Amino acid sequence: MYGKNDLRASLAPSAEKVAMTPFKPASYGRFYEEMPVEESELASTWLTRGQNLIVAYSAVRSGAVLARSGQIDEYAVVLPDAGLSVEITAGGQTETAHGPCVAFIPPGDSSVRALGDGGLYRLITTRSADLAARCANAGDFATPDLNVPEFTPWPDPVGGWRIRVYSGDVPSQPGRFGRIYRCTTIMVNLTSGRAGPRDPADLSPHHHDDFEQYSIATAGEFIHHLRWPWTGNSAHWLEDQHAYCAAPSVAVIPPPATHTSQGMSTGLNRLADVFCPPRHDFSAREGWVLNAADYPAPDPAP
Structure with a gap:
C-alpha cells in the first residue's frame, strides 16, 4: 500500500498478471565503495546495469569529456545538483545544461564536457553492448529476467532528433507527482527529496x-526494503532484503518485488527514479509528464 498522501495511490490498478519464475534478486551499484570501471585524470566512471538500462x-572535474560514438539510441544525462554545468554536443548542435536538470541526447556521436567539478549520471539502454559488458554487475544479468518484456522504444520526438534540456527546478504543484520527463527510451522522475529520516509509519x-x-x-x-x-x-x-545504499548509488528493483525506500540521513535524502522504457501509467496522468508535448506516447493497444 502507498503511504498517506502519496499521489501514486490514485493510479489505476493494473490487471492481474501471472509472474514468470524464478524471480530475479535486486542488484545494487554502491559507487562510493566500488572501484570505477573507467578512470582518467579528469573523470572516474562506474557502471551498473539492469535488464534494460x-x-x-561519473565524478568529473572541469574539462572532462564523456563521449559516445555511434550511439544506437537516445540516452539521458542527469545533473542532480546546482553548481555543475556541462556542454553537450550532438548532431551539429551544442547546448549548455545547468544542474539540476535532465537532458536527452539523440542517437549517433555525442559528447558531454564538464564545465565544473561534480557528479553526473548517464542513462543508456543495454542495447549499447560495449557498456553493458563492462558493468560491475554484468554477471547478474547473464540470464535475462523473464518478468521484463523485451525493450521497445517509444515514438520519435516531435520535430525530430535534437538535444533537449529540461530544468529540475520546476516548482512542485498539488496533484502532480515529482518532476517527470520522458524520451523515446527512458523516463526520469527528479524528486525534491526529504529532509531528515522518513517516518517508518509512513512508507x-x-x-x-x-x-x-x-x-x-x-x-x-537509504534502506531499500x-x-x-x-x-x-x-x-x-527469495529472502526479504533491507539493503543500505548511500549516495551515489543505484538500486535495480525487479518485478514483481514489493518495495519501498526509506531515507535515513538527518540531512537531505533524495532519489531519482528511472524507468526504461517510460511508464504508461505515469504518462496517462494529465500534467504529470512535463515534456509530454515533445515526446508522444504510443497508441493504446487495441
Whole structure:
C-alpha cells in the first residue's frame, strides 16, 4: 500500500498478471565503495546495469569529456545538483545544461564536457553492448529476467532528433507527482527529496508487474526494503532484503518485488527514479509528464 498522501495511490490498478519464475534478486551499484570501471585524470566512471538500462555515474572535474560514438539510441544525462554545468554536443548542435536538470541526447556521436567539478549520471539502454559488458554487475544479468518484456522504444520526438534540456527546478504543484520527463527510451522522475529520516509509519510499499525501477540515490542514505511473492515452488522463494545504499548509488528493483525506500540521513535524502522504457501509467496522468508535448506516447493497444 502507498503511504498517506502519496499521489501514486490514485493510479489505476493494473490487471492481474501471472509472474514468470524464478524471480530475479535486486542488484545494487554502491559507487562510493566500488572501484570505477573507467578512470582518467579528469573523470572516474562506474557502471551498473539492469535488464534494460545502464546507469553510468561519473565524478568529473572541469574539462572532462564523456563521449559516445555511434550511439544506437537516445540516452539521458542527469545533473542532480546546482553548481555543475556541462556542454553537450550532438548532431551539429551544442547546448549548455545547468544542474539540476535532465537532458536527452539523440542517437549517433555525442559528447558531454564538464564545465565544473561534480557528479553526473548517464542513462543508456543495454542495447549499447560495449557498456553493458563492462558493468560491475554484468554477471547478474547473464540470464535475462523473464518478468521484463523485451525493450521497445517509444515514438520519435516531435520535430525530430535534437538535444533537449529540461530544468529540475520546476516548482512542485498539488496533484502532480515529482518532476517527470520522458524520451523515446527512458523516463526520469527528479524528486525534491526529504529532509531528515522518513517516518517508518509512513512508507509506501508497492510492486510493478512487468517493469524495473532504478532508484538512484543522489543525496543522503537509504534502506531499500524488498519482498518477493511466494509461489507454489519454494525453490523460487527469495529472502526479504533491507539493503543500505548511500549516495551515489543505484538500486535495480525487479518485478514483481514489493518495495519501498526509506531515507535515513538527518540531512537531505533524495532519489531519482528511472524507468526504461517510460511508464504508461505515469504518462496517462494529465500534467504529470512535463515534456509530454515533445515526446508522444504510443497508441493504446487495441
